[in-house]
Amino acid sequence: MDTVADQTERLGKLEGMGCSRKRREDPRFIQGKGNYVDDIKMPGMLFGVMVRSPYAHARIKKIDTSKAKAHPGVYAVLTAEDLKPLKLHWMPTLAGDVQAVLADEKVSFQNQEVAFVVAEDRYVAADAAELVEVEYEPLPVVIDPFKALAPDAPVIRDDLQGKDTGSHGARKHHNHIFNWEVGDRDKTERVFADAEVTVKQDMLYPRVHPCPLETCGCVASFDKIRGDLTVYITSQAPHVVRTVVGLLSTIPESKIRIISPDIGGGFGNKVGVYPGYVAAIVASIVLGRPVKWIESRQENLTTTAFARDYHMTGELAADKDGRIKALRVKVIADHGAFDACADPTKYPAGLFHVCTGSYDIPNAFVSVDGVYTNKFPGGVAYRCSFRVTEAVYLVERMIDTLALKLGIDRAEIRKRNFIRKDQFPYATPLGLEYDSGDYAPALDKVLAAMDYQGLLAEQAKKRADPDSPTLMGIGICTFTEIVGAGPSKNCDILGIGMFDSCEIRVHPDGSAIARMGTITQGQGHQTTYAQIIATETGIPASMIHTEEGDTATAPYGLGTYGSRSTPVAGAAVANASRKIREKARQIAAHLLEVAPDDLEFDLDQFRVKGVPGKAKSMKEIAWAAYNNVPPGMEHGLEAVDYYDPPNFTFPFGAYMCVLDIDRHTGETQVRRFYALDDCGTRINPMIIEGQIHGGLTEGFAVAMGQQMPYDDEGNVMGSTLMDYFVPTSMETPKWETDFTVTPSPHHPIGAKGVAESPHVGSIPCFTSAVVDAFSHLGVTHMNMPHSSYRVWQQCQALGIAN
Amino acid sequence: MKVELEKSHALAVPADIAWRVLQNIESVASCMPGATITERVDDANYKGTVTVRVGPATVSFKGDIEVKDIDANKRELRLVGKGSDTSGQSGASMDLLAWVQEGDAAHCQLVGRSEVTVTGKVANFGGRMMGTVSDQILKQFFDNFSALVAASAAQQGGVAAAEETVVRPAHELNALSLFWAIVKDFFRKLFSPNKAG
Structure with missing residues (x-):
């Protein structure tokens, strides 16, 4: 009988959406049984090591590889000259630029790839790499993107000389990449001219690096007899890699197999195609043996995909009550020596135009200029959607600045400008359509949980006390993210629409295998995708095997970055499940001898409406699918879905941070950090919690310590973990999390994506708190990172430290 | 990574003797810890080579030294050196102006002003220590140079003869003594009342 206890038991067995199912990935990880690229060992495998340039900008006069080639155990030493006949010395980037695989006559950033040494093991290869003699003629170095645009600035890209158009339009200068403008310039100008109040703030979002635990690498294996190529690779987008490798090598994609095994964190660092991959593939094709290439930590931090490096100027026009009338933004985007961003083709500044934030700003205009400098390429989205962290930082800093100027409370000014719930779907002045949101209740919940008024009173008391050894800062951030790229009418990479996919096969015993075009790197896809399928089909999650990352088996998808797995592939999973459910309904109707419409789906079975006990379970239906289907129906129970999202999704949140700064040492202690996230429908609360902790911790890292500085000679000064801040549990604050649920109206299950929002939202929250600690002393903005040293410098400048 | 250094050192010899020693590039180089002139191309x-050892890392630079200018009137010498380490992972260049300042009849002052630029691994790993390491190298240089000049004055037999009487400096900077000198310096600065440097 259908008792409540029975229902509960079936629901429990199903482990569908909404339950905190334990991560299926963890048993192998915590037992050291993960299978990462560096775990791959193949018979006869050789190892490649890169020879890199110590100079940031230099002409290569001569490369002598004879000593390295003569070194025992060395199989090959490749230089640009060796790749030229194959036309592989340059490769296309995902941003429509080209990048040297091995330096062609000159180097344009420190540690640029110059030669590739292949030897019997990694140690021999490293020794031989030191024997490659390269003669350089140093050239003037330009690190500052503003200086790079000076008329007489050194030419960074000789290969582009004379080309006044790039893939994103006109180039104004030999170091200029593109200009991208969005919004109504004239109208915005007019509003600014007539505004009661305006504020303006310059800010630098420093160059940082995602620094995943596992560095990048690959094992390339070309079978000369069969003519096929297998590459194990640390990639967040294996199918895209297959297409790029196909384009480069002219091997048909049907003969290329790209496998992303377990990935030790990506955070945007593993989206691109890097010279090391290409060099290993070429070496394997040339030598007919598998070739492994694995980055060292220093190589990872200084050559593959930085993030940010945005020099931004924001301006707001408002009335005296703090109601914003217009936003104007100018960005100089430092892209390094090659434009290797991984943005959708149409958007050279990614989705930066989400920079109107959670606010109803009627007019806006944004102008972004991309610039070449002698730094390593990248510009990836580090735990965020394309350039969204930069955008959210800008608008959150600006609204704080406006509040300060007008003397309005920072929570209050946000409430005055929030997009109201009844305005959704909301069209922004920069061309986006927000799907859903309910901002004010989220902020109110946080203010109440933190006793905001109490905190303000405590702060006022501290500020009044000249002997207080600490400064107290309260940070607020109410952000809106844009994820789930994206609708193919707007989003493509290399011409391929940014859909994603899922294929599900139900076996005769009622278990199932599901494959997606995405690839998990810590997000827990194996766990959560199975929960979606369980709820949608009634097959218990424990009976579903999910598999990703092998292009030989998985349907084509654009991969995992920009929080697109749940919004895009997650929708494909739901839709494919529903296709299966519909076929299951037909089969159940056939078995029960009723019309399909007489059936209703109930957790894990179809039952006849109004007739208790007359039902067929999914297990029975699965068996029937292989031996007793309705006349005219094909056997089997499987479905494929390619999901092209109608729109992006817009998760949001309200964060508050309280911190105390020792005014004599600059040491900053985060007292409390409260994060309320709304990611729409919640699939697995435990995984969401974990993802939020991770995002907040990486946000803390960026705000409080990470940067990849350069000296004037182009030396990277953050190239080791001695210099580059990666927080451990010792430094990381305790996180308090909360949520509201505002489902996405256009997503099959209403889910929006979550793992990156906490990174996007926490960073401006930290800056807001640090600046707030000094705001009564006249400080309106401080650039990140807010390391003790830099905060101490601020105390010194104000004369409050001794 | 650029370090600018200006140091001066008192010598207990007349300016002429010091100037004579200073013009002999090979001798001057031999005073530099870890440095050797391997070939004289012309005047x-x-x-030459310079080997610096810090902790477990040894960096051996190979490069060219060019005497840009010798001004006998001012007793001034300008040297430019450029090189890269033998494993190709670092580069370095130096622009040195050295002159002898006249004191009284028996004393003078050797002054050096140099700009050292390093790129690559040395800058990445050792950037923070560059100033201190350079300081220590220069201290040893001045000690060696003083000894050489003193011997030269005593012997009156020319620089070559003087060189034989002074103990030849080691061809690699002694890692342990360098390390201690840096540590000592660090603590001295830490506890010095004016917190200079």
């Missing part, structure tokens, strides 16, 4: 051009 103005030399090839």
